[in-house]
Amino acid sequence: MGLFDLPAPLFNSLDAAMAGFMPAALRLAIWAVLGSVLTMFLYKLCSPQARIGQAKRDAKAARQRLNAFDGDFADAGPLIKKQFTTAFRHVGLVVPGTLLAILPLLALLLWAETHYGHTxxxxxxxxxxxxxxxxxxxxxxxxxxxxxxxxxxxxxxxxxxxxxxxxxxxxxxxxxxxxxxxxxxxxxxxxxxxxxxxxxxVLEVIPFGPAWMHSWLFVFIPVMFIVSLAIYKWAKIE
Structure with a gap:
């Protein structure tokens, strides 16, 4: 069993419990919500939110100073350097927490592809x-x-x-x-x-509409995107 396969027995048990009274599309929507909530709050927990917020403000200020500069291009070197420095600092603070937060989501996606992708x-x-x-x-x-x-x-x-x-x-x-x-x-x-x-x-999660609508991804991805965006705004995640 691979690393990302370890949660699969739990996913199977929960999905089987829901299958008794929920259609596949609704179960997938619930999985998408759970995946979004876990990923967004795990990212918030694992990332230095205060430092990321300061890095975003520094990067924005550096861009504004560069945009407002009206001198010769040769004199803009320090401003360009500052813009790149602050931008890379922001990325460097975000990436580690992002990589940690997406690990459970990858496990969920791999399980869903096996469980809901085909029949x-x-x-x-x-x-x-x-x-x-x-x-x-x-x-x-x-x-x-x-x-x-x-x-x-x-x-x-x-x-x-x-x-x-x-x-x-x-x-x-x-x-x-x-x-x-x-x-x-x-x-x-x-x-x-x-x-x-x-x-x-292909397992037809949605039994109507064109063929590209039948896949589990048509339910999972939009729900996950909308819920993740809502959590990002509501929880003020940097």
Whole structure:
């Protein structure tokens, strides 16, 4: 289990509890609100708000002095230097807290993509499967649950995967797998196949409108943006 996968059991439990009386779109809206609240207040807690506020004022004052300067360009050097110095100081104070605050949000986004991004095909319907390089045989078997994906000759497959999650890609184990693991597993390092792509159906969170509206992102991103902006203004976060 990767670092960002650690909260997944908690997310699964809470989502399953809400699923009994809430549609998927409403659950996603709640997740977006929770993600926004946690991220914004964690950023406020982890960042030096007073110093950031002073850095913003210093950067604004430096810009105003440069804009008001009416002399030769050669004499503007100290003002330009001051503007860049204050701007970089502001960024340097903001970045560490931002990086810490987005870690839980990344875990939530990765879980949501796995949980709400796609769905497995209905029984009797096999998805389109491609390999990189092309031409390697694959076999989809849904006579048992979960369905099984085999790669290579049926008699001696290169690899087999139980489709325990609606994940549309399988690769060899990357160096960053300790951050987020593929729940299906990985191809053997000596396999002649680098990647398997499974064309899974998109989970339609919103069952109406054009196809681009059906994705979970159409609910999650707007709600998260609006709530984050509201918290930023209400909590006076620098």
């Amino acid at each position: 497995l095909p209905a029984p009797g319907e096999a998805p389109t499967i491609t390999t990189v390089p092309e031409g390697v045989a694959t076999h989809w078997d849904d006579r048992t649950q979960p369905a099984k994906l085999s790669v290579g000759d049926a008699g001696a497959p290169i690899a087999q995967f139980d489709m325990t999650a609606p994940v549309g890609i399988v690769t060899k184990q990357p160096w960053w797998h300790w951050l987020a693991e593929n729940p299906l597993g990985y191809l053997p390092e000596d396999a002649p196949v680098e990647q398997i792509r499974i064309d899974l159906p």
